[in-house]
Each structure stands twice: as C-alpha cells, then as structure tokens.
Amino acid sequence: MPFARRRVIEDLNRAYAHLATKGFANAAKELTDKLIAMGFEEMEVAAFLRQQTPTDEGQTDLFGQTGGAVPKLELVYLVIELPIMPELEHLDDDDKRKLAITEDKDNQKIIVRVNGEASDALQQTLIKAAGKKPAQEAIARDLRIHNQSIQAQKSPSERSESFGRLPLLCAYIQDELELIEPETILENGHLNLLEYPAKLNNFRIQETSNSFSIDMDGKEISFSLAKQNEVINFNEDLLDVTEQDLISWLDRECKQADVMQRDLIKFSALLIKDLLQTANINLTTLVRNKFPLLRAVRDLIGLYRRRAQKEGYQQTLFGNEAQVLLSDEFVYRFSPQHYPARPPYYAGRYKFQKHFFPVIEDLKAQGEEYECAKAIDSLPEVKYWIRNLVRREHASFWLPLAHNRFYPDFVCELKDGRMLVVEYKGDAYVSNDDSTEKRAVGNLWAKNSNNRCLFIMAVEQDNDGRDVRQQIQSLLG
Structure with missing residues (x-):
C-alpha cells in the first residue's frame, strides 16, 4: 500500500x-x-x-x-x-x-x-x-x-520477549539537552553564510556559437556564415534588469530552511559584486547564464554547510567545552513486532541460536561478517543479538556522524544487562577516514555510558593476533 x-x-x-x-x-x-x-x-x-x-x-x-x-x-x-x-x-x-x-x-x-x-x-x-x-x-x-x-x-521476538534499551548520544547545546544529529550541530540550527567567502573561484562562462546570415531573393533563400560586423553581441548591457533583480531572484531560488534570508541576500550581493569585477563578465552575461549561476551558488552553499557541520560536529562532541552524555530521555529500543528486514536473507546451514528476530537481513553464508556473527552467537556472555538494519525508520540503532548516521553491524544484549555494539571492518577499510570517524564516535558513546555500553570495531585479526571472538571477550572482561 x-x-x-x-x-x-x-x-x-x-x-x-x-x-x-x-x-x-x-x-x-x-x-x-x-x-x-x-x-x-x-x-x-x-x-x-x-x-x-x-x-x-x-x-x-x-x-x-x-x-x-x-x-x-x-x-x-x-x-x-x-x-x-x-x-x-x-x-x-x-x-x-x-x-x-x-x-x-x-x-x-x-x-x-x-x-x-x-x-x-x-x-x-x-x-x-x-x-x-x-x-x-x-x-x-x-x-x-x-x-x-x-x-x-x-525466536525471542516471536515469544514477545524484550531486547535491552540503547541510550542515544546527546549533548547540551545552549543549555538544552538535544539529540546529536547532523541537523542540530549547526550553531542555532542555522548556517551562517557570512562566515565564509562569497566567491565562486571556479565559475566560468563558456559560450560558443555560430552566426549565420540568411538572405531572401524573391522566392529563393540562401544563407552563409555571418561577418563579424553583422553579429549582435547579446552580452552587451541591453537588458532592462538590475543587479538587485538578480539578487532577489537568487534569494527566491536558493531559499533553504537553515539559512536566514538576510544572510542569503547579503551573501548573494557580495557574490554578484565579486563576479562583476571579473573580466568578460557583466550583468547581462550573468542574467543570460543565471541557471548555471544558480547551480554554482547552490553547490557553494552545500560545500559551506558540510564544512560547518564538520566543524560543529567536532566542537559539539570532541571540543574542550563539549557536554556529551547519554540520557534516559533519548533511548532507542528494538520492538519485537517491528523488524522490517528486506531480502536477501541469511539462508546458510549454520543455525544461529541467539538472533532476536526470526530472519537475518543481508548476511551471506560465508565471509568475514558471517564469521563475526558466528563468533557473537557463540559467546556465553551474549543473551541476544540483532543484525542492525541500515536507514530503516524507527527500526535501526544509529550514532551521529558529521554528515550522516552510523549504523553499526551488530547490536547485542549481554546477560549481565550491558549492551554491546560491534562494527566489523575488513583490513582494507579499518584505517580509512570513514572507519576513523565511526571508531571515535563509538568509543565516545561507550565512554559516556557509565559502563552500561560497550563498543568495538572488530577485525579478522588484530595487532595482538587475536581473532574476533577473542577481541570481544577481552573487551567484555
């Protein structure tokens, strides 16, 4: 439906x-x-x-x-x-x-x-x-x-059993407790464009054209390439459009929820003023090419937004004055009745004994993630575990990243009541920027849990020669 x-x-x-x-x-x-x-x-x-x-x-x-x-x-x-x-x-x-x-x-x-x-x-x-x-x-x-x-x-979910609660990462922002999301880490919830240069350094207008001269002699029509003195330059100031008209048009077309209108108008005005100082660009040229200009301005605002989010993310979570905590006010809980898994489902011969739901999404019957799942399933300390879903509304556990959300591979409830989150990474990805950011926020989440939560980024074999099962057992203590 x-x-x-x-x-x-x-x-x-x-x-x-x-x-x-x-x-x-x-x-x-x-x-x-x-x-x-x-x-x-x-x-x-x-x-x-x-x-x-x-x-x-x-x-x-x-x-x-x-x-x-x-x-x-x-x-x-x-x-x-x-x-x-x-x-x-x-x-x-x-x-x-x-x-x-x-x-x-x-x-x-x-x-x-x-x-x-x-x-x-x-x-x-x-x-x-x-x-x-x-x-x-x-x-x-x-x-x-x-x-x-x-x-x-x-499966435990079919027996109406419950799965442990997972506190979400929060922070005090302007003395108010808020859930940390990419949308909330910008200062006051807005992008301040005036903190960034209003310059389109790579904006270029490239126009190529062929002009033809068409003659009628009675009923006969002939045409040829036009001579230079016959060509009209459409970039001359022939349009009845002002600079303020172009700025107002950009304001209407670029309007975005997290950008204050007065900032956008001033930013557009500074940007147009800078472009008009460029050789071979006048107001008529910009008006005739206003749609390429609009795309360039939107891309520039998107670039500045990503920069602001990254800076705000680092300051909110890892800055000297960061006030990060886990609160019972913001908690995620897997519902026994709601696990909207999609095919392909796990269909291997190994029978998992502790998965909370009857189906397991997107787990092949071989490979490193499969071995990681088997290791989790075999641990006596694990009560239940869940193959976490990705980007599934109200059905996924996540941690915040600067520009996105991090959905760890496995979420486990331990018999002693603690919660364990496991992200598995192959050797080729364990040290890249994405994994570094995920490891940092996972460790921060666990550190602020008062020993209620644990996080590990597991690998096939760590520097001490331990396999996945041994790495997790070492963390559990």
Missing part, C-alpha cells in the same frame, strides 16, 4: 484471512503458492504465515480473547501428498514419530502429516517419494518453508 502507515496496535499491521477449510495446512500451502507467485521470498512467507489458536467456541478472535490475553501461536504442521509410500526403514525413531501417514484409496494418494522440524534424512525420504522432478521441487520448497516457520517461532 503506497500510503499505508504503521499503526500503534501491532495487530492492525497484519493481514487476516478467514478460511473455511478442512485443515490449515492445505490452506497455508495454497496461500504459500500464491504469495511466492506474487514475488515474496520463502523466508518472508515462513516468518509471517501464522495460525492462531481457536477459542473454546471454535472461532479465532483476531485481536485477543476475553480478558486481554494474547492468542498464542502454534507451530504449523505440514501435510503433503505423495504418489507412493515413502521408505521409512532407514529413518530413526525420532523422525518416525514426527509422521502421521494415511492412505487415500479413492484418489490413490499417500497423505503424510509432518509434525515438528523435518531432519535432512526425513526431507530426502519424502522428496524421493514425490516422483517426478517438478513434484520433488515443490515438496522440497514446502519442507524448507515449514522448517523456517518453526525456526521463526523459536
């Missing part, structure tokens, strides 16, 4: 279907087929397709039963149809107990109900009995989604 907005009541953010069917499994299979045909990923279907427990009257109350109790989610069993009886001799007792098999003699089919997670051996047995390749592929897909659905409901 293009204009849909998230509701406060989480139940209103879901789609509901009331189905009259012999069994949820059959309806779920048909719904799965349709959702995948519409372009949804298997992982999305597994994470969001749910059956709610019916009430005593046999109906399902969409928004909670009497007394305000939240309906519990049940693991969805899987029913598949096979042309022949599967060979069960080589399966262990645990796999056999997960199966309920009946024979539909009228339709000459074997109906198999799978309860609980299907092991690799059980999956291969059922796929083998499916017959032709298209049927085998369909059964394999249904088994994958079935297992993913079970894993999804095992």
